[in-house]
Amino acid sequence: MNSETIILxxxxxxxxxxxxxxLVLFFAFRIFQFFILRRLEKLAKKTKTDIDDTLIGIIKSLKPSFYYFLAFYLATYSIVVSDLFKKISEGILLFLIxxxxxxxxxxxxxxxxEKSLKNKDGDSDSRTAINSISKIAKFILWVLGLLLILSNLGVNITSLVAGLGVGGIAIAFALQNILADLFSSFAIYFDKPFKVGDFIVIGTDKGVVEKIGIKTSRLKxxxxxxxxxxxxxxxSARIQNFKKMQERRCSFTFGxxxxxxxxxxxxxxxxxTAIVGSLEGVRFDRAHFNKFDDSALTYEVIYFVDSGDYTLYMDVQQEINFEIVEKxxxxxxxxxYPTRTVYMKNVS
Incomplete structure (x- = not known):
């Protein structure tokens, strides 16, 4: 057997x-990756941004198996191969790419x-929402990739896409409540009407937010x-968020x-005025003789507490009440207090 022996x-x-x-192509690809990585790693040490770390992760994601097959595929152009072999090779290369x-x-x-989560000072619930968005985006990405591969392999994907569309509509109708809650959780994450630890009021319900989940949120x-x-x-409801209150407007009446x-x-x-103005952390607004009630001459008092803390407000109101009684x-x-005076007419 010599160099002129013909095989296939x-x-x-x-x-x-x-x-x-x-061999030349494979080692060229490996050397190219090695020098690019070295260059990026040196650059990453000099910069404060993390985009270069992401680029390093992308270069490292190129596995040797990809280089092996790409070099093999290009090498086959120098020899005669069957159409079936070429088609199979192109299919494998397309899949790898x-x-x-x-x-x-x-x-x-x-x-x-991850950058968005850091900028928003995300907590565990924000991370849950971010992970859900990531999984949905990656699922859509893989579906598109699969359709692209099938299309390039000669499969008619028009009917497949139509079937997926009809099936997707049917699933959406069946899961419309769950999907509505899912997208509502994204709206809560991006809009931030409240977060964990906030005291909120929804209709007749009130409490402290303990968890914001994908489908439901929990209040204590x-x-x-x-x-x-x-x-x-x-x-869809009107929410009062007392945690974001910078100061509390307080009003009360007495007679x-x-x-x-x-x-x-x-x-x-x-x-x-003297009683309320003497308290620390309190801004007096007004006190007026307001109206004539059935059993009392009624006064109205308005003041502001420089905090949204409800306990602090009650401490201030209690101190005001004590000092009013003493004064x-x-x-x-x-x-x-409610009284009734009865006049008796003497008829003789």
């Missing part, structure tokens, strides 16, 4: 050339979503039980008896 339409010399091309492109895009998806009510609410209901002298009635607003006792002013 090619001489041994042809096969030697093809082997040489394969699509697979590699999908890996690269997935790395970019993870980078963008003032009574201590856990309240589970669907995310769709949360995004004094009709027997109170007019000079003391005029002095009461100044008493309230009225000292001034001889009687607090009003």
């Amino acid at each position: 339409g090619n001489t041994l010399l042809d096969y030697s050339y093809a082997l040489g091309i394969f 699509v697979y590699q492109v999908i890996l690269v895009v997935q790395i970019f998806i993870d980078y963008v979503l 009510t003032l009574q201590g039980e856990e309240l589970v609410i669907s995310n769709q209901e949360l995004t 004094v008896t009709y027997e109170t002298p007019s000079d003391k009635l005029r002095a009461i607003p100044s008493y309230i 009225f006792e000292k001034e001889g002013i009687d607090m009003a």
Whole structure:
């Protein structure tokens, strides 16, 4: 057997050339990857951004199996091969290229979503939403990649896409409530109407947000039980978020008896001004003789507490109440309460 011996339409010399091309290309690809990685790693040490780390991850994702087959495929152009062999080789190469492109895009998806999570100071619930978005995006990516491979292999994907469309509509109708809650969780994540730890009021329900899930969110009510609410209901309802309150506007009323002298009635607003204005962290707004009620002369008081903390507000209100009682006792002013005076007419 010499170099001119023909095997499967090619001489041994042809096969030697093809082997040489394969080895040269394979080592060229490996050396190219090695130097690119070295260059990027040096660049990454000099920069503060993390995009170069992502590029390093992309280069590292190129596995030796990809180089092996790419070099093998290019080497076969120097020899005679059957049409079937060429078609199979092209199919395998197409699969490897699509697979590699999908890996690269997935790395970019993870980078963008992770960057978004860091910028938003994401908690565990935000990370759950990010992971869900990532999985959905990657699933769509793999479906598109599979359709591309089938299309290039000569498969008519028109009917397949139509079937997937009809099936998708049927599934969407069957799972419309679940999908509505899923997309509502994304809306909560991006819009941030509330987050874990916030005290919110939804209709007649109120409590502290403990968890924001994919389908439901959980509140711990003032009574201590856990309240589970669907995310769709949360995004369609009017929500009061007290955790974002920078200051609390407080108002209250009290009444004094009709027997109170007019000079003391005029002095009461100044008493309230002094009492409320002396408290730390409180901004007094106004105090007025408001109206004549059935059993009392009613005053209205408005002030602001420089915090959204409900306990602090109650401490302030309690101190105001104590000082009003003490001041009225000292001034001889009687607090009003519901009374009824009956006049008896003597008919003789």
